[in-house]
Amino acid sequence: MTFSRRGLVSRLSRTIFALAAFGALGVASAQTGKPVKLMVGFPPGGGTDAIARILAERLKDELGVPVIVENKPGAGGQIAAQALKAAPADGTTYFLSHDHTITILPMVTKNPGFAPATDFMPVAGFATFVNAFAVSGGTPAKSFNEYVNWVRTQGNGKGSVGVPAPASTPEFLVKLIGEKYKLDLVAAPYRGSAPMMADMLGNQIAAGVASVPDFIENHKAGKVRVVGVLGDKRQAAMPDVPTFAELGLAGFEDMPYYGIFAPAGTPKATVDQFSAAVAKAIAMPEVREKLTAMGLTVGYMTPQQLAAREQAYAQVWARIIKNSGFQPQ
The missing domain is CATH 3.40.190.150 (Bordetella uptake gene, domain 1)
Structure with a gap:
């Protein structure tokens, strides 16, 4: 050709x-x-x-x-x-x-x-996604209000709450929760959620704030208890957990x-x-x-x-x- x-x-x-x-x-x-x-x-x-x-x-x-x-x-x-x-x-x-x-x-x-x-x-x-507030397995509180009362009675109103990073949305949430409930809560920053979770599982820290994906598996296994979530509605993965708006802390609905x-x-x-x-x-x-x-x-x-x-x-x-x-x- x-x-x-x-x-x-x-x-x-x-x-x-x-x-x-x-x-x-x-x-x-x-x-x-x-x-x-x-x-x-x-x-x-x-x-x-x-x-x-x-x-x-x-x-x-x-x-x-x-x-x-x-x-x-x-x-x-x-x-x-x-x-x-x-x-x-x-x-x-x-x-x-x-x-x-x-x-x-x-x-x-x-x-x-x-x-x-x-x-x-x-x-x-x-x-x-939404962020969530969880308590460790060694903490007797079964709900967010029980956690607040526990801090008041056992810690004289003082407590530490783990967060995955400094100056993060979880840290600001800890600050606002402390102001709302008149608690002296201090955010303890970690280098990510994994080391924070390790301390929660070891009962080295009583509570933490991170995303739902960070908590979900250990929550389902009963090793930590998520007691409050942000967002405008309850999460399908944990329908029994109330939103913070339900608990009286509005303003965190944006996901x-x-x-x-x-x-x-x-x-x-x-x-x-x-x-x-x-x-x-x-x-x-x-x-x-x-x-x-x-x-x-x-x-x-x-x-x-x-x-x-x-x-x-x-x-x-x-x-x-x-x-x-x-x-x-």
Whole structure:
């Protein structure tokens, strides 16, 4: 078969165009065989780590390359966020985070080392959740009001409550609970929920505030007791636990979120491809069931929707932080 010069040039042009379009899809990791890193800002064993591993298992099938969860714990996710800022914007590095690192840290830290609006690109939101107040197994209280009375009688109104990170929403909640019930409650910050949970299981600390996913398994096993949840309604995973609004502490109905972020400058097509993979992963019944059982409300958010969700959440917490009198540190 023979080709004219013009036909050969036309075919060559179409081939080059097709290759360029394929590259624009942002599948750099698939082309090079490099795995995708999904960073988590907390230690292995916590709720966020477990969520990341559930998603990574399915994302590797959707993307066609290994997806490796990389834990970079420290400073409430700050170390992982700084690592994301420094990572190449080539579609091989992502950050799975909840509201604390993305929204709260920049408002309570003078020099966080990153600015989400300029250093990160929203990729996909996949769930909302609520924080919860739990007591350890060694604490006799079976309800939140019993805990309050126990602190008053056994601790002379003084008590320590574990939180997964300093200057976090759980810490502000501890402060407001203390003010509401006239208790001298001190937030004890940990390097993530896993070490906090270890101390609660060992009865080294009587109570803690963290996300429902952090508590759910030990609550079901009877090793800790969740006695109050935030949000505008009771949680399906623990329907007998009242909301704080029911307990008389309103103002915490806005639900925090989980999302995935990429370094600024990552090609839009790359972000869109990864976002679509997240949407497919959380639509799988087995994934949705696992995440729901952990206390998450599963729902896909596009990059634009995730950005809007973060901005709305930031407005709520900016007022709470300002009214608390907290000064960035």
